[in-house]
Amino acid sequence: MIFRHPARLDLSGKVGRRVRRGLGTTDETEADRLVAQLSELLADSDFWDPTARQRAEEHFDARVVDIFFDGIEGRRLNFQQIRDEALPLPDAELDYRTVLLLGTTGAGKTTVVRQLLGTDPETERFPSTSTAKTTVADTELIFDPSPAYRAVVTFVGRDEVIDYLTECVSEAALAAFRKADTREVARRLLDHPNQRFRFSYILGRGLFAVDNDDVDDDDATAEAALEIPASIDLDETARVISHAIEALRELVAAHETAARDALLSDENDERVLEELIEETLDGELRGDERFHQIVDDLFDEIEKRFDLLTVGDVRRNRQGWPISWYWKTEERAALLKAASRFSSNYAPLFGTLLTPLVNGLRVAGPFAPSWIEGPPPSLVLVDGEGLGHTPTSAAALSTSVSKRIEEVDAVVLVDNATQPMQAAPVAAMKALITSGNASKLIFCFTHFDLVTGDNLPTFSDREAHVRASGENVLKAIGEDLGPFAERIVRQRLERGCFFVGGIDSPLDLDKKPGRRSVEQLTALLRAIDEVTGRPEPTEIRAVYDRANLVLAVREAAHSFHELWHARLGLGFNSQVPKEHWTRIKALSRRFAEGWDDEYDKLKPVAELKRELDEQIYRMLQQPLRWEGGEPTEDEKQQVIDDFANAIAREVQALSGRRMNEDRRAAWREAFAQAGIGSTFVRARIISSDIYDRAAPVPNVTPSPDQNTFLHEVTSAVEAVADETGVRLV
Numbered sequence: 001m002i003f004r005h006p007a008r009l010d011l012s013g014k015v016g017r018r019v020r021r022g023l024g025t026t027d028e029t030e031a032d033r034l035v036a037q038l039s040e041l042l043a044d045s046d047f048w049d050p051t052a053r054q055r056a057e058e059h060f061d062a063r064v065v066d067i068f069f070d071g072i073e074g075r076r077l078n079f080q081q082i083r084d085e086a087l088p089l090p091d092a093e094l095d096y097r098t099v100l101l102l103g104t105t106g107a108g109k110t111t112v113v114r115q116l117l118g119t120d121p122e123t124e125r126f127p128s129t130s131t132a133k134t135t136v137a138d139t140e141l142i143f144d145p146s147p148a149y150r151a152v153v154t155f156v157g158r159d160e161v162i163d164y165l166t167e168c169v170s171e172a173a174l175a176a177f178r179k180a181d182t183r184e185v186a187r188r189l190l191d192h193p194n195q196r197f198r199f200s201y202i203l204g205r206g207l208f209a210v211d212n213d214d215v216d217d218d219d220a221t222a223e224a225a226l227e228i229p230a231s232i233d234l235d236e237t238a239r240v241i242s243h244a245i246e247a248l249r250e251l252v253a254a255h256e257t258a259a260r261d262a263l264l265s266d267e268n269d270e271r272v273l274e275e276l277i278e279e280t281l282d283g284e285l286r287g288d289e290r291f292h293q294i295v296d297d298l299f300d301e302i303e304k305r306f307d308l309l310t311v312g313d314v315r316r317n318r319q320g321w322p323i324s325w326y327w328k329t330e331e332r333a334a335l336l337k338a339a340s341r342f343s344s345n346y347a348p349l350f351g352t353l354l355t356p357l358v359n360g361l362r363v364a365g366p367f368a369p370s371w372i373e374g375p376p377p378s379l380v381l382v383d384g385e386g387l388g389h390t391p392t393s394a395a396a397l398s399t400s401v402s403k404r405i406e407e408v409d410a411v412v413l414v415d416n417a418t419q420p421m422q423a424a425p426v427a428a429m430k431a432l433i434t435s436g437n438a439s440k441l442i443f444c445f446t447h448f449d450l451v452t453g454d455n456l457p458t459f460s461d462r463e464a465h466v467r468a469s470g471e472n473v474l475k476a477i478g479e480d481l482g483p484f485a486e487r488i489v490r491q492r493l494e495r496g497c498f499f500v501g502g503i504d505s506p507l508d509l510d511k512k513p514g515r516r517s518v519e520q521l522t523a524l525l526r527a528i529d530e531v532t533g534r535p536e537p538t539e540i541r542a543v544y545d546r547a548n549l550v551l552a553v554r555e556a557a558h559s560f561h562e563l564w565h566a567r568l569g570l571g572f573n574s575q576v577p578k579e580h581w582t583r584i585k586a587l588s589r590r591f592a593e594g595w596d597d598e599y600d601k602l603k604p605v606a607e608l609k610r611e612l613d614e615q616i617y618r619m620l621q622q623p624l625r626w627e628g629g630e631p632t633e634d635e636k637q638q639v640i641d642d643f644a645n646a647i648a649r650e651v652q653a654l655s656g657r658r659m660n661e662d663r664r665a666a667w668r669e670a671f672a673q674a675g676i677g678s679t680f681v682r683a684r685i686i687s688s689d690i691y692d693r694a695a696p697v698p699n700v701t702p703s704p705d706q707n708t709f710l711h712e713v714t715s716a717v718e719a720v721a722d723e724t725g726v727r728l729v
Contacts, residue, residue: 001035007048007072009592010286014672018292021067021319037064063318071159076595077323079154082315083140083362086152086326089380090142097528098380100404103414104424105386108446108503112414113383115503115521117141118369119336126336127383128344128355129504138404139343141381142364149335149365150328151312153342156359158321160595161302164197166286166295167586172245173285174278174582176252185245194600197356202302203241204234204351232308234351237301244294251291255284279581283674305354311338332365339363371507371518377525382408387424395427396606398598402652405432410440410531412524417445417466417499421473429473429489433481434613436645438488439534442496442527449501449513459516463499481614482621484640487633498524534645535638540631542623542639543727546714550698552619553713556611557697563607564691568683581679588682591667597660608695609648609655612713616651617644624729643726650716658694658709666690 001021004010008017023034037060041047047056053069090096103109110129111121119126127139144150172189180188190200256277285291306314311334312327325342329335340346342358368376382404387395397405405411411432415425432438451462470493478486500517508514565571569578583602590596597605620640631639660667670685698710721728 001038001067003038003042005068005072006042006045009668009671014674017071019067020292020296023067024063024318024320034061034064037061038067041065041068066318071593077157079360082154082324083152083360086324087142087150087362087364089140089362090144090378094378096378096380097410097531098382098408099410099412099528100382100384100401100408101412101414102384102401102425102428103386104416104422107386107414107416107425109386109412109414110383111504112412112444112446112500113139113141113381115369115500115507116377116379116381116525117367118372119367120506121504124333124336125346126340126343128340128346137358137385138360138400139383140360140362141367141383142362143367143376143379144364145366145376147366148328148330149332149363151326151335151339151361151363153325153339153358153362154360155322155324155354155357157595158319161197161357162295162299163589163593163595164192165199165298165302168192168197168199169244169248169291169295169298170282170285171582173248173252173291174282176245176249177256177278177281182245185248186241189241189244189248199298199302199356201345201350201353201355202305202357203237203298232304232352237351240297240301244298247290247294251285251288252281255288256281258284279585279678280675282582302357305352305357308341308352308354335363335365369521371509372522372525377529379525379528387428395424395601396603396610397428397431398603399606399609399652399656402431402435402606402609405435405437405440406649408440409533410442410528411437412442412444412528414444414446417448417462417501418450420445420466420469426473426477430477430481430485430614431610433477433485433488434610434617434644435648436641436643438485438492439641440531441489441492442524443493443498444524445497445499446503447501448499448517451501459499466499467493467497482618484621484637485617488637488641496527498527534642537642537725538631538635538638539628540635540639541627541725541727542620542636542643543625543627543729544619544623544721546728548619548622549616549714549717549728550710552615553612553710554698556608556615557695557709559615560604560608560611560695561687561691561697564604565687567602568687569680570683570687581682584679584682584686585671588667588671588686591660591664592671594664597656604691605655605659608659609652612651612655613644613648616647616717620644627727639724639726643720643724646720646724647717650720651713654712654716655695658712659690663690663694666693 001023003019004016005019006015008019009015010017023031025031025034041056041060041064046052047068050069050072053065056065056068089098101109101113108129110127113127114121114129117126121129127141168189168191171193172185175185175188186205190203190205191198306322309322309325312325314322315324315326316322327335327338339361341352342354342361344353344355346353366376384401384404387397413425413428415421429438429441432441445466448462448466451466453465456462456465474486474490474493477489498520500520502513503517503521507517509518562571562573563576566573566576567579568584579602583599587599587602587604590599597603617640620643626636666685666689670682670690673679673682673685694709696709718728720726
């Protein structure tokens with residue numbers, strides 16, 4: 001059944017979202033009954049509020065109620081909980097260590113995971129690796145001594161997939177409007193701009209295949225881990241894709257003249273004119289039922305891929321969309337082969353993979369590297385999305401990564417030894433420092449075999465060379481965040497720094513490079529095993545000037561607004577370019593719909609948290625005095641880090657609430673803007689009605705918004721100070 005929802009925003013930001021759902025029955029009489037009930041519900045506005053669900057359940061079939069209330073209740077499935085129900089993480093008393101691996105895309109963190117798991121890079125190929133963005137969902141890997149192998153996968157929600165697919169269709173339409181060739185239109189149709197949803201993995205590239213820059217780094221010599229089943233007709237899928245491109249070109253031709261004529265007399269700047277035409281055209285296309293038919297046809301092809309799940313248990317919602325998949329077997333090869341369906345990026349299998357639809361994969365089994373002596377380690381490895389290459393170290397970690405850092409026992413920062421300490425790893429280091437988690441940090445430098453030079457004849461020389469490259473970074477961190485920031489990172493580099501090379505292949509213990517890497521990986525495991533919780537609280541107490549906290553909040557808010565004024569095109573910053581209107585609208589859509597708080601590198605919640613964390617951390621290093629005796633440097637570090645860690649947790653919750661939940665109506669208004677001048681209006685709404693109210697810059701002029709923000713931050717810090725024994729005067 002297809003209907004316009006009276007309480008949900010459509011793709012243009014207006015009420016009346018197009019919803020397409022199966023009714024979960026093949027009985028026509030039953031289907032007619034459900035359709036009649038849904039029509040009755042749609043006609044009665046008394047049921048259009050989320051609070052009316054319980055009353056609706058008394059009058060209508062549960063399937064009808066699920067269809068209508070899905071997406072308007074503001075509640076989302078807890079996918080972590082779903083995975084826990086099927087395959088729990090080890091209990092704390094089992095003395096397991098949970099380790100998060102962070103690293104720039106292509107640095108080799110997943111290759112490190114392979115070595116620690118002991119999976120063969122040629123025959124097992126798990127997890128998948130490449131020089132491009134490969135890991136796009138959290139992969140949790142449990143070293144479990146029991147003989148059985150188990151795996152659970154959770155899937156992205158149906159509406160989110162449709163939304164991403166719609167954005168791809170829109171991007172392809174704009175490419176057609178710009179007269180791009182068919183191959184470019186196909187690329188935009190099949191791969192989302194932020195590379196999170198590469199629908200080409202699911203649908204294949206058909207007639208439009210091009211040289212791949214994102215395939216497995218070891219697929220040239222290995223055979224496919226999965227066969228292409230006969231039940232999938234890739235030729236038929238290719239025809240659907242070709243038809244979609246032809247239909248898009250016809251739609252663009254039908255609407256572009258009217259869009260140009262409507263705006264031609266209103267704007268003389270050709271660049272701005274093209275932007276306005278694109279936005280107007282995009283709105284016109286999304287209002288055309290033929291546009292949605294293209295989305296429907298592609299989505300139907302995507303749904304067919306779930307028929308590939310011939311083993312394991314698939315849990316579905318009442319409309320038939322998969323929520324999770326679980327399988328248990330004692331055959332390692334069989335489980336890893338099945339799991340590859342959800343994690344692989346092997347090019348010959350494009351058209352049969354489910355990788356982009358996965359938002360979490362957890363695997364447990366008796367994993368152990370072949371080179372380890374003694375029992376396997378008690379570990380849970382968490383391999384997430386790469387940090388991405390950023391031009392400056394001011395990049396913010398996503399809120400999901402920040403939460404993970406708080407949960408884990410250790411963080412292994414994987415970096416490329418040939419080009420160490422670039423902007424993205426430095427940004428991660430700063431986030432760990434300012435959140436009081438730097439003591440969890442362990443460094444693993446990969447590609448160490450490629451660090452060569454006439455002046456570097458020995459392992460020690462090369463190690464010293466890589467370490468020396470961090471000196472400038474340490475100095476810069478000290479100048480930016482203070483001496484204790486530099487001190488803790490220097491300690492971690494001295495005590496938890498490891499160098500490996502040649503790990504993309506099985507390590508040969510008969511050769512010196514292989515033995516060196518094994519020694520380093522063994523030492524890495526030992527360092528992880530020696531990770532302990534925070535030390536017992538000290539009697540030493542810091543005393544801070546409350547006025548300095550006010551200054552820190554003001555500076556954080558000012559830096560945040562300066563950054564976003566440039567992005568929104570409301571100000572100029574030579575280091576921060578204006579973002580294209582499609583990206584700002586995509587961001588506003590995610591907040592408006594409530595299914596994310598960031599879009600690609602646009603992370604307002606995370607960026608507000610980063611600014612507050614950094615400014616407060618700088619303040620913490622300048623107490624008025626110390627009480628309880630003369631503290632050692634270690635005691636000072638402990639007090640500062642414990643206080644910073646507790647504050648950072650409060651700041652994360654506060655930033656999310658003020659920027660997201662409390663401003664949902666304004667985000668919806670920003671998303672709903674359309675037509676001439678809408679780009680500027682949307683930018684003004686985001687700046688004035690959202691950012692200025694969520695994080696106003698405190699000044700001498702009284703303002704409820706300014707006072708509320710400042711008071712909330714101050715109250716949070718004061719509450720933490722009371723808990724930790726710190727004093728504010």
